Amino acid sequence: MRILSNYLVNPLSVIIATLFTFINFLVILLPFHVTLILFLDSQSNFDLSNNIFIYTMIFMFIFTLIYLCLDFYYGFTIKTIIKGCLEIKTIPELDFLQKNFDETIKNFDLKNVTFLLQESKEINAFAVLSLRKKYVIITTEMVEHILKSFDTQEAQDKAFQGLIAHELSHLINWDSLPNLILLSGQVVAVILSNILTFVSTLVIRIISIIPIVSLFAVIVTYIFLFLQFCLNMIYSFILQPLYLLIERFFGRVIEHRSDYQSAKALSWESMYLCLNSLMALNGNTFNSSFSTHPSTINRILHIYKIEKSPENIEVSFFSKYFSLILVFASLVLSIYFLVMNFNHLNYLNEILKDYLALFYSSTKDLLFYIHETKLYLPIVVAIIAAFLTFYILKKISLFVKKIYVSKNLNRSENTPIDFLLLYAIQNNDLNAFLNILKSGANIDMIFEGHTIETYAQHMNPKFLKHIEKIKG
Known part of the structure; x- marks a missing residue:
């Protein structure tokens, strides 16, 4: 991966x-x-x-x-995207934000990056770039959200730096090109x-x-x-x-x-605080195949205990410039074919005709064959069997993970990710719960004077059976 x-x-x-x-x-x-x-x-x-x-x-x-x-x-x-945005360095009351940006960008091999503020009620930050200019944009609501999420200046600064470093990673990898x-x-x-x-x-x-x-x-x-x-x-x-x-x-x-x-640019604590502030929005532990972002719990576990790199963050030449190479190569080849290679047009014409005729004939024959042999029944059975097999394998995988986690429980030392167990219980997400325990969370945590069982009894009583089986 x-x-x-x-x-x-x-x-x-x-x-x-x-x-x-x-x-x-x-x-x-x-x-x-x-x-x-x-x-x-x-x-x-x-x-x-x-x-x-x-x-x-x-x-x-x-x-x-x-x-x-x-x-x-x-x-x-x-x-068009940055229309109406203001440079943060021109806003005196956000001087602390510009300082965090200047401190963070030192860890990346990036130049000509402008930090902008967008007036918006959406809690968001994003990065866009052209060949000559790069931008990191943060919304006013995101600034307010992070400021309200932490009581100390140090925690606020770390959360902002983690967010900025995340967006700088998008820039250095040219993620907006697709x-x-x-x-x-x-x-x-x-x-x-x-x-x-x-x-x-x-x-x-x-x-x-x-x-x-x-x-x-x-x-x-x-x-x-x-x-x-x-x-x-x-x-x-x-x-x-x-x-x-x-x-x-x-x-x-x-x-x-x-x-x-x-996390590699700043150490895991900064990105952890940034993601922690997002957890307070909706307690997101769920993600599907159509989700645009991973679950926040998975994101926190992914960067947990990552140490700061002694070197600046770089990307491979292939990853960064392949996009431009592909675009320019395609442009040159297309123009060459259109201008210099007219003879190939008849060849393409024949291929297109043959393909359309073959596609029509094959599709018709396949549909008639399925109907005459009543093959649609085995096809439906095979699809159902595939879904059942996937469901059974998923259950087996969860059972094996539960056994492994039960034998390697942390029951004494509190960790920064203990609170994630509460969100997993609230969302009835057993897989996330096991992943959190596997990463070292304390199953005997005490949160605001309550045990994890008490919390489950109040928020999701059905989850108690999983806790009892895991504890043995």
Whole structure:
């Protein structure tokens, strides 16, 4: 996992963002392309339709890459995001915040970073960058929240430094670049969609004026709308959730890496205090496959007892610059193909025709085969069996972990993570409870004069059976 977070997660995120941008283009173009094919009789017209489709895809990709490069250099998107923000160093009452920033950035190999304040009721902080400028933005509500969460100046400063170091980790790893690729693709997709919609509407209206072919215009319109609806359904309910599943998995890995690098830059206490303040918001211990962040408990356990590194935080060349290398290589190859290699267009045309024909034939044959052999029943049984197997393996894993934790309990020494047990009980999260104990928390802790059993009896009586089994 450490190799994935340090070396591969950003390159993989960029590749997936690029592929999903391509898919977005396909969703826009395919209804127009297929509608044309249905009403073209001659082979030459069919080839012309395919050529237009291929050229449009290449043009969109090139335009996206050019827009991305310009955006990354000049920072169009970034300027929109930071609009209305104020430099913290220009606000006298936040001088302490700027001092924390100046102290923290010394631990990172970063330059030209501006610390900004955003007027917002959202408790948040984030980092964005262009090629020439980098920004860490913290909201007014986040500042107030941390100030209210701790009574001492020292604790407040450490929490701010942990938060700032986390955001600086995002900057040094260029974590915002995959989102820039998606945003650039969306800009191009919206422009092309508006152009195609305008052209198709104009053509259909012209055809509708002619009495003989007016019915043809209605048929074309309904076929196009049907194809668009089907593709949008596939995009919304299959492709987009699949992308979110992968993208948010990578996002959680990135958050763990930024927490870890923050702890390595300052030692674990600073990031611990920052995350501790977030626990007070909602007691979050839960996260799913679609969560944008790991659970706060897991984040705290991930950085617990990490010592400060004697060296500044750096990233690998591959992780940092792979994104730019991929973007520029794709741009050069696309332009080369479009300008210098026209002969390959017919080859691509043939591949596209063969693929569409094969896809249609294979899909039809597969559906008929499943229906005739009643294979859908074994498929449903296999899916149910897979879910049951996963559920049973999860229970077995939890049982084994419970036995291991029971044999290695801390029952005497209090630790900074003892309080996390209360949040795990409150959220009925046995796995988190075991992970906290495995990290060394004291199961016989006393919180505000109450034992953990008393707390469970009040907040979640059903959890008592787990505590009793673990204690033996």
